[in-house]
Amino acid sequence: MDKSKTITAKLGIDVGGTDVKFAVIDNNAIVYRSKIPANKESVDAILNEICDECKKIAKEYPYSSVGVGVPGIVYDGLLTTINLPFKNTPVAKEMEARIGMPVAVDNDANCAALGEVLGGGGKIYRNAVLITLGTGVGGGVIANGEILRGRGCAGELGHIIIQSENGRKCTCGQTGCLEQYASAKALVRQATEAAGEHPDSMLAQLYRENGELNGKLFFDALHKNCPVAEAVFDKYLDWLCVGIKSFQMIFDPEVILLAGGITKQGDNFLKPLKAKLGEGINVKIATLQNDAGVFGAANLSM
Amino acid sequence: MDKSKTITAKLGIDVGGTDVKFAVIDNNAIVYRSKIPANKESVDAILNEICDECKKIAKEYPYSSVGVGVPGIVYDGLLTTINLPFKNTPVAKEMEARIGMPVAVDNDANCAALGEVLGGGGKIYRNAVLITLGTGVGGGVIANGEILRGRGCAGELGHIIIQSENGRKCTCGQTGCLEQYASAKALVRQATEAAGEHPDSMLAQLYRENGELNGKLFFDALHKNCPVAEAVFDKYLDWLCVGIKSFQMIFDPEVILLAGGITKQGDNFLKPLKAKLGEGINVKIATLQNDAGVFGAANLSM
Structure with missing residues (x-):
């Protein structure tokens, strides 16, 4: 050495x-x-x-x-x-x-x-939002090139309220938090509810065969063109868009990066999301993920 | 000189x-x-x-x-x-x-x-959010001691989406924006709607006498304990709280400052708002306002 x-x-x-x-x-x-x-x-x-x-x-x-x-x-x-x-x-x-x-x-x-900002694809952004879709919705914000910290707790992105009236109760004590609609856990819950409402669907069949649904089973049904899974995913993306649009309005970042298991779906996830968001919002799948x-x-x- | x-x-x-x-x-x-x-x-x-x-x-x-x-x-x-x-x-x-x-x-x-951060009461905050309640809901954010600018458009606080389903159409093209519920203009609209639903109320009487309602007439009715005006104000503060709570989760600022004509109500505005927000959110009326x-x-x- x-x-x-x-x-x-x-x-x-x-x-x-x-x-x-x-x-x-x-x-x-x-x-x-x-x-x-x-x-x-x-x-x-x-x-x-x-x-x-x-x-x-x-x-x-x-x-x-x-x-x-x-x-x-x-x-x-x-x-x-x-x-x-x-x-x-x-x-x-x-x-x-x-x-x-x-x-x-x-x-x-x-x-x-x-x-993600420093290592993701080598491009350094001065203003970026990372949204992680997992059990909850987490994330972090880079503003003016620095981590947004506030007094230590800033960037609780999953807990902006997106449904003021008749919102779902959140573990944080509030109701209507983004996390209750746009987390991976929320997607599985939405799929399970839809399977119950549509007992003849492929989604319901997978539920019965496995005793439960999870992300993998849901995307299996989606890729086999189960119309019930398609409707669930469409609505899920709507909820996610509400969060993304709000963060765009607040931070006006160069990029919004998405991470978490769902994003492994790649273009099957990103393309319909981009179509819903329209122009002006630069949304990408994070590259480092667990690293x-x-x-x-x-x-x-x- | x-x-x-x-x-x-x-x-x-x-x-x-x-x-x-x-x-x-x-x-x-x-x-x-x-x-x-x-x-x-x-x-x-x-x-x-x-x-x-x-x-x-x-x-x-x-x-x-x-x-x-x-x-x-x-x-x-x-x-x-x-x-x-x-x-x-x-x-x-x-x-x-x-x-x-x-x-x-x-x-x-x-x-x-x-x-407001530099001049308001002499205390300099490193992290603060200013929400201005007027025709729209505007504002600005100080994060890590600097103005939050993003690519130039950050801080569009009135356009976070607080009502995803059945939200009101906003002038920005989105639906369910905070501005549609928590602006001074929205308060007058809410009061006018309530006056129509309660023709025997003091609010409805003021409406008939003046051909329309405005902020002053609304607060006149409120101060004279008109129960319909009280219900409108209570609901209005609920909407405003949704925005404030979301900004607290995102920015974790030392203070959230409120400005605009409504805040001239002073403690009649701030006290019930604080009661709804509970501990942990330091909300104050801005001191400089138009200056x-x-x-x-x-x-x-x-």
Whole structure:
């Protein structure tokens, strides 16, 4: 190893409820990966195990800074999480003391947005919105080239209210949140309801055969031209469009990136969505997807 | 005039469809005002008249920079308006050539947001949302201490969709926009509809006596405890809350400022609104109101 060579590599860490993913990024590419289980016992336990892994990786592939994405709120340098033991924990400071290197910490959805913007196709956007369609609707916003943070909780894109009257109750306490209509979970719910209403449909048949519906079964029915699945998808895209249009009005971004399992449908998803949105909204499928978190985390110090 | 003294004053200009307002701001206060009619004939005519007034003011109260707020889109330094003749006009450059001084130009709603944040009560917020309730619902956003601009059109707060199904048609082409429910104009429409449904109400009586309803008549009925007016106002505040909650989820700002004629109701407006919003959302009535535009414009160069 030539010690005189400037180290350009950065370590990105994506802390999840189950695993902690590590990736060394060099020259805009992931050059090393590893993973450890998330220790939920105590703040010290999880930080020690993460920092031990950092040290181990440094021997394999030296890096000059560390960025960490965590599912929680970072306010004034203090991290608070729901599914992990952090509570007003100065994570960056604690880690810097353990590994002797600059550490930056941010919310995981913010890291994903930054990762997609920096790494997605190589084009850097100054204004971009990432919408992740999963169990919920998450996301992050890059405005004026920076992560939109507010007081620490900005970018709760799934919780804009899109149905004021007779809206569905949301887990957040509000009613009518986008998440209740445009998440992958909502799509499966809408499909299950439609299967119940149309017992002769292919969708209903798949439901009976499998005891339930999921995303895969729904798209199976859709690709086999089940008209009930088609109607469900059409309506689902309408709901999603409402969210996308609102974000366009608010942020006027150069691009709106979509991520999550549904987007694996590629053009089958994107083409009808674009047709509904019309001109003026540049919507694309995110390219990094599950790697966006580590990628953005590594670039937090930028 | 002591020429050796550093000039701290700045000139703010608020270009409207009817008038162009000028104000010199010094030490965070308006120290000089003037107004000229907006000349809609040609770009040259309006720029010449504005710059002549700038030169006149400079003799009365010297200033060191100029900021201009205009109802239009500024993209890459080029201004395009609907009600004024600007079309891809490099306004800042054109004015700098005429008056020999740095000039900055931005959208008028953005200027108002900046003005309220800088001038409203002296407290500077790094993250704030200004919602103006008028004929439409306008506003501007300060994120990470900067005006949120996107590609030039960000902050169209009145056009987030709050009613996806059976929403009212909006002038923007969408249906269900916040503006159709929470503008001052929408409140008067809601009151007029309620008057029609309740011909025995005080509201209906005021309607018959005046041939129409307006904001003043509506609040007269409300203050005289007309139960129909009370129900209209309660529902109106519900719609407004939907918008406010969505902006809180998206921007997580330190404050949401409300401006426009309705907010002159003061606590009669703010108290019930706060009660509906609950904890965690810091909503306040804007203090500068009609002066926010010139105030923010003057501070554009900051």
